[in-house]
Amino acid sequence: MGLLTGLRDSIARVTERLFSASDPKRIGIYGPPNAGKTTLANRIARDWTGDAIGPESHVPHETRRARRKENVEIERNGRTVTIDIVDTPGVTTKVDYKEFLEHDIDEEDAVRRSREATEGVAEAMHWLREDVDGVIYVLDSTEDPFTQVNTMLIGIIESQDLPVLILANKTDLEDSNVKRIENAFPQHTTIPLSALEGDNMDEVYDKIAEYFG
Structure with a gap:
């Protein structure tokens, strides 16, 4: 009886591995607030499914809950890679409601948004x-990447042994400095792009297929 039970358990484990290997990889889009994460998530989703994931905004912390787009099939070089995109709230050490007041949001709504954004950071x-099975880390290439949050998150990603692509976004802006991001995290591949304009998305898709396929 014990032998049969053990054999059945072994078969169940093998079957589980076989099926889980074919499941879509969950790829989390991470980075600080206003780096362009939702713009990128929408670009990927629209290119391959025709649908957006969520609203884009210049207001900080507009994404306050993780949003997911499932079964995004990306075709590269004759093969198809299927992923679930998880657009996460921007991670920061503190969410101050006064940030919202600067965008003509009344105080009550600002306090509510800051509370939701704080909860969203914990969820992320x-x-x-x-x-998540892998990470796309989005940075605003006009901003200094040497921050406590970026160093902490990259460290966590590395400790989890997750594959990670670093994207230097907003190359369409005059102050863009991709080299600064490459120097900050030389141990990882950095890809320059403009998610807003769609510049260099072909290389992004090639790397997604290579890293997460």
Whole structure:
């Protein structure tokens, strides 16, 4: 009886691995607020499914809950890679409601948004530690990448042994400095792009297929 039970358990484990290997990879899009994560997520989703994931905004912390687009099939070089895109809230050490007041949002709504954004950061961290198979880390190439949050998140990603692509976004802007991001994280591949304009998305898709396929 014990032998049969053990054999049945072994078969079940092998079957589980076979099926899980064919499941879409969950790819989390991470980075600081206003780096262009949702713009990128929408660009990928529209290019391959025709649908957007969520609204884009210049207001900070507009994405306050993780949003997911499932079964995005990306075709590159004769093969198809299927991923689930998880657009996460921007991670920061503190969400101040006064940030919202600067965008003509009344105080009550600003306080509510800051509370939701704080909860969203916690949710993003949970996804990173428990529920993603790889990470696309988006940075605004006009901003200094040497921050406590970026260093912390890249460290967590590395400790989880997750494949990661770093995207230097907003290359359409005059102050863009991709080299600064490459120097900040030389151990990882950095790809320049403009998610807004769609510049260099072919290379992004090639790397997604290579890293997450």
